[in-house]
Amino acid sequence: MATEIIGGVRKRVLIVGGGFAGLRAAETLKDAEVNVTLVDRRNHHTFQPLLYQVALAVLPENEIAQPIRGIVRQANTEVLMDEVTGFDTEQCRATLKGGAELEYDYLILATGSTHSYFGHDEWATLAPGLKTIDDAVEIRRRVLLAFELAEREMQETGKHPAMNFVIIGGGATGVELAGAISDVSKLFIRHDFRHIDPAKSQVLILEGGPTILGAYPPDLQKSALRQLKGLGVQVRTDTRVTDVQPGYVMVGSERIDSVVTLWGAGVQASPLGKLLGVEVDKKGAVIVDEHLHPKGHPEIFICGDLAAAKMANGKPVPGVAQPAMQMGVYAGKSIALEVRGERMHKPFQYFDKGDMATIGRSAAVADVKWPFKAHLSGFPAWFAWLSVHIFFLIGFRNRLSVFRNWAYTYAFFKEGSRLITGDQTLPGWDHSTEGGALRTQPIAGTAEPH
């Protein structure tokens, strides 16, 4: 515990997770009299709000991911690429994958969230979600490869499977992916093929709840629905997927063919929350008090998606970038005060500037709450979304490059980063005979894309 440290020795702050919360926490502690260690499994920070742009080949991955060592260059902070596998909160120690231990006086845990397949982990390889650069590259690979395989099959056999892209989940990620696939097929690659017409592709969102974008005001939900329909995206609500198989999904007894299935349905908190041995909610997010502490641990701060924090109105703080950054700053400031012998009295309060979701090119919804209140739709919302995200890429050397790529791609429908790398097969496609025919029955052998 902090109190066990002999006076004069710098307090050790352990930050686990190099996402928005972790990076802002480290930045906030830049001038504090502490020694900071930032641990992340990966060597890079990912700008998640733009991940779907990588997934749909608009932006190359290196434009939205930066090495953490390159971002965090401050004397009192070291970066360690490693995986935390456990905690001894009594002894204030974190265990690393290799077995070594890191002692801390303060712990900032900000390891975010991951996909939840509702107990059907076998669906993961059949319906990838979008959380990491690897996820995005895998989705890009599948979507682009589906068109190539259809072209090949049409060229060789005169027929090809219906180009149905099924997106499970109608939250922000599902809506963004749906709009982007529609853009890619109707704008960017429509002139690339001779035998198929990518513009005839169908994008279908299957949402289990009564509405898409559940967190948004009703008028924006309706607007989003209109804009999606305008792009030709089909939306089915109150529709629960009961099975995911190579080449199709099941809704009860109804079978829906799918050349590529994507997952935007469930998220769950990083497993590290449970490892603390404190109270977590049903998603595994850590229940925190108004100072972001789990019960009984004033030396621990939980930030970002991993924190089950409440807003003034009692609603949960959304799992997006803004609150994550604010929590990181709050934790950093609290520790900086404490090591100076002061105290952070102000509880954490999420300053909600609003929510935005894009629906493809120049379509979006924005629930703006600051600096003014407004519900924006269509181009204004998209422009607001674009401006804000460009702005928050600050610190990324290639902010301008992102903007240029973007403007270029959207203005001229030219390839952003349209590479198919790695494995050249898709689940559900039979690659043994007529170049990539989509099987009508599941094949165990192709359930694993890798």
Added chain:
Amino acid sequence: MATEIIGGVRKRVLIVGGGFAGLRAAETLKDAEVNVTLVDRRNHHTFQPLLYQVALAVLPENEIAQPIRGIVRQANTEVLMDEVTGFDTEQCRATLKGGAELEYDYLILATGSTHSYFGHDEWATLAPGLKTIDDAVEIRRRVLLAFELAEREMQETGKHPAMNFVIIGGGATGVELAGAISDVSKLFIRHDFRHIDPAKSQVLILEGGPTILGAYPPDLQKSALRQLKGLGVQVRTDTRVTDVQPGYVMVGSERIDSVVTLWGAGVQASPLGKLLGVEVDKKGAVIVDEHLHPKGHPEIFICGDLAAAKMANGKPVPGVAQPAMQMGVYAGKSIALEVRGERMHKPFQYFDKGDMATIGRSAAVADVKWPFKAHLSGFPAWFAWLSVHIFFLIGFRNRLSVFRNWAYTYAFFKEGSRLITGDQTLPGWDHSTEGGALRTQPIAGTAEPH
């Protein structure tokens, strides 16, 4: 055969391979009265001369790879992403992986070359070579991860394995990789770590022959050797690797530890050459006459690395970009003439402008033969190399972007594209205990990085 086609019908030209030769051939046939089909296994053309820059995190992959559909946009040409698995040269048919067949009147075969492990294919996963984007990303992953693992081990255990990078083969690829690893460790990432000093890394080239850069004039070989030594790269010639294991290589009874082993030793021609059923040399390259035809097949042209062509002086045409492009143009012109009822009388002759190999930042050798004869070393050679390669990126939308990235990276030693994606383990490293200790004995289990 061409003569079997009823008059009036456009001749069908099948180009297999979307490398330098295939693309130039298609381009040359742009206005010819033919229907061209360009088949490639991948959806992108790779600018191979710059691959090593991707491998060492200077350039992001999308800057040197472009979708073939985006490059070849001409009315008489269609692009098919598929794999040719056989030929019926009597019936003028190519078989595709899916079993379908493509008929042709003219065949341009330009599928290049691949690594040769001299019958030790089990070395492939332990010592990756550099031919594709996937290869480059894998090498980048291994080199960057090696430093991260060493830092982790030093931080956790107070020791780390000697950072020896072993490169097998002292040809152009080996020399470029060696120089680039030296640059990365001594310039780009030297300030990234707290516990290890990347600048202390050792790069070792093991060359089986009597000299590095065997194809170059003796004075340039010596200069290259001097420049490599200047970068701290060790070179051992007449040194045959007898075994490659996770974590080390064997030279006879001598064991040389290696955190990352790379392969620049052998190449062999694409297997498609043999499938033609014509005469091939010991590397599998197709023996061609002065018109690039294999014996008895005036309707077939072999271009690029796959062609065993001779220069005026009797020496083999080198397997680099220049001759490949020239062969592609020659084949295209020949066909364009024939379909107009004329004949190409001039035999193919390689117009040799010279050879260049870089040895890291502002170091290189250039054997310039045109527009003037000169042997360049050091910065002038490097500058010539850079200018030429930037120039030949023409057609790549992001030529300027490459140059900017490059200038930026080399001028400020800033990260180019330093992402570690995919698998987070390395062969030879034990990831079960103390974060990534390099095993001193081979472990079967880790022989496969994937």
